[in-house]
Structures are given as C-alpha cells and as structure tokens.
Amino acid sequence: MAQLSDDCFAFSGPLMPLAEMERLILERVEPVAETEQVRLRDAAGRVVACDLAAAIDLPPFDNSAVDGYAVRHADLSASGSTRLKIVDRIAAGEDAARVLVPGEAIRIFTGAPMPQGADTVVMQEDVTFEDEHVVVPAGLGVGANRRLAGEDIRAGAIMLPAGRRISPPDLALAAAQGLTTLPVRRRIAVALFSTGDEVVEPGASRRASAIFDANRYMMIGLLDKLGARVTDLGILRDDPGTLAAALAAAADDHDLVLTSGGVSTGEADHVREAAERIGRLVFWRVAIKPGRPVAMAVLPGRDSSRRAAFAGLPGNPAAVFVTFVRVVRPLLLRLAGAAPRPPVALPVRAGFAYRKKKGRCEYVRVSLRRGDDGTVEAVKFKQDGAGVITSLTETDGLVELAEDMTSVAPGATVGFLSYATMTD
Secondary structure: OOOEOOOOOOOOOOOEOHHHHHHHHHHHEOOOOOEEEEEHHHOOOOEEOOOEEOOOOEOOOOEEOOOEEEEOHHHOOOOOOEEEEEEEEEOOOOOOOOOOOOOEEEEEOOOOEOOOOOOEEEEHHHOEEEOOEEEEOOOOOOOOOEEOOOOOEOOOOEEEOOOOEOOHHHHHHHHHOOOOEEEEEOOOEEEEEEEOOOEEOOOOOOOOOOEEOOHHHHHHHHHHHOOOEEEEEEEEOOOHHHHHHHHHHHHHOOOEEEEEOOOOOOOOOOHHHHHHHHOEEEEOOEOEEOOOOOEEEEEEOOOOOOEEEEEEEOOOHHHHHHHHHHHHHHHHHHHOOOOOOOOOOEEEEEOOOEEOOOOOEEEEEEEEEEOOOOOEEEEEOOOOOOOOOHHHHOOOEEEEEOOOOOEEOOOOEEEEEEHHHHHO
C-alpha cells in the first residue's frame, strides 16, 4: 500500500488552487515501493522503477542509411563527376570483409555495415554506370548517408530514466538493446464505487426516478488507460454507516479509494461525512469548474504505518471527467512513481465569448475547426451543464481558463487541452 502523510493535502484556504494541489501531491505523496520485472510486450504504460542505461551503442556499428555505393570522399572530384570501380556488394546482415582502397566503390544496402576505408554513401538514384564502374556526380558532402555507431545513444547513457511511463517508442529502444524484461513499479490498486439511491446498474430495471450509472464506467476506462488495477465495488446507497464501512474495508488493501457523488452539501451527501468518520478529511473544495466539490482524505489501513488516499468526485459526469483528469490523474501518477508531466495547453483562437468568476480555473468543452483564414479555432459546446455527457462525446477537448481570467472574447488566444493528452 502507498504511504502518505496525514497532512499531504492540507490547505488552509476555502478553495485550493490547482497549482498548490499539484505541488503538495509532488512533495508529500510517496510512490509505491514495490517493483517487479515485466515482459517487454507487457510493459507499455508501466512506470520505470530505476534508471536504465544503454548496454551497447545504437547503432552498434557504422552503417548505410540508404541503398547506394560506399565510397571514399577523398576520391570524389569537387568540380566534376568521378568514375569508380565497383568491387564488392554488402547487404544488411552481412559482414564488410573488404577494405575499400582509392578508386573503388562498394555496392551497399540500407543497414549494411560500412566497409573499412569508406566514409560516404552515394544514393543509387544519383549515379550512372559505365561498364563495371559507377559514376558519382559532384557535390556530395563528406559522411553523407552514413549512420555512425552510437549516434542514437551511447553505451552507458541513461536511456529510460526512473519515473518514465513506458511508451511504444520506449519499447523499441529497449528491444534494440536486446532487453526482454523491464523493472517497473507495481500497479496502483484502486477501489472504485458510485453512490446514490437514484443510481442503478446498466442493464438492471430502472424506475422512472432513477438513472443508470455512467460515472463508474467512465472512471474504469480512465483508470485502465493509466494502468491501475481496479476493484469495482459497484453502487453503494446513501447511508453513512454503509459508506464508512466500505471506505474502511477498501483502505485495507488499496492505494487509492475513488468515489463519485455524495461530496456536496446536500442532506443526502454522506461520502464526505463517512471519510471524516474513519480518516482525516483534509479538503473538499478545489478552485475548479466544473467540479468544485472534490473531497480528498487520508484513510487508515490495518497497518498503522500505511494509509490509503481517498478522492471523492462530484456526481455529474462532465464534472467527474474534469476533476479526474486534473485532480485524480496527478495523484495516481505520483502514487505510481511517474515523473510529473502535466498536459501542455496549445494555443488556439477562441470562437466564442465567455465570462467567468475570478479565483477559479474553468474548463470549457470545445470542438476544433479551421476558420476561413486557416487558423485553428475552438468552438464552445452548446450546453454548459456538468451533467451533459454529450458535451464530452461530441467535443475534442477543453479550453483552460486561468484563475485570474474573467472573460474571453472571440478571436482571443486560449489554451486547448485535447482529451487524448489528458487521459494518457
């Protein structure tokens, strides 16, 4: 189980700014300590447990970047063509046995090792032939079309630093080094449940005043993309005792307990009360819209030296999504040992007008289009409601409006965050 300080989320103000929340998570939350070796094919998305150095140079030898002819640049005329005798042929995977001497050229293919004495490769498209000779035009630079040993990475250099979430290109780099397994931190264990007497399981009978549970399935998808091991606890009723017992049981063998609904100020919102009963609620309001009522707590496990993090998200789906990607995601990645890499907002032109309150960060759901002048423009979704699921399915991402902003005018430059960058 992850280790957390009791005051890891402590904040004295009524609303916690996102930057302060992220700083406290980075400073106070310790990643899980346990590590394991996983097969290369299973390592995508996992977090590298320790610095991994390259064992060999990449490429391991000088080789040709093209199909063509290996030559000595010193043989080539600077002002006219050069006629060289073709004396050998080297394909990829073959050894370069012959030493190239003045006046000679060797037929070579992409990836084949450079023969001793050769320092340049001329592309086959650029030459002509005369009998058993190749005619090379003037103007080729020294070292052209040659890949040097170690130009990708040198033996001993750090190729995968600790804390990196392994990407498909990272797998290629590890495979090119001949590795078959990688050391990674263990997966984060997350207990997940929804709350609400009005919420029913998809497929079950639904009374007229009930709704199907959408939040839990969205969060399962988000957690899966982040590599968490999810325990689905289903839907719990709005009962303080039931909720407190569920939180206590989940904290015993999970690193994070995650819920949706029941954290606002309504009479039937009992999740925050349950978290306070068994653990330490350290804040429950974040300077973010949609999704201000976000509860975070530390829950004790059976082992007094270990604690689980708790995050209680709002009940509206759009608010759940925004608070997950901006609050839960950095917490989860920190628990997993990943180095912080917050999403970078890309500048786009606003195709809408908007007013907001100062002092909170707001996220506007938008689609992208190209304006008449070719500039990428963000178009606001027609509805603002935090319960509108189509505002997520029919848009491309979020425009992030900083806490000190109060308005957006059409044509202004705003920061766009794609859903892909926020959920990876």
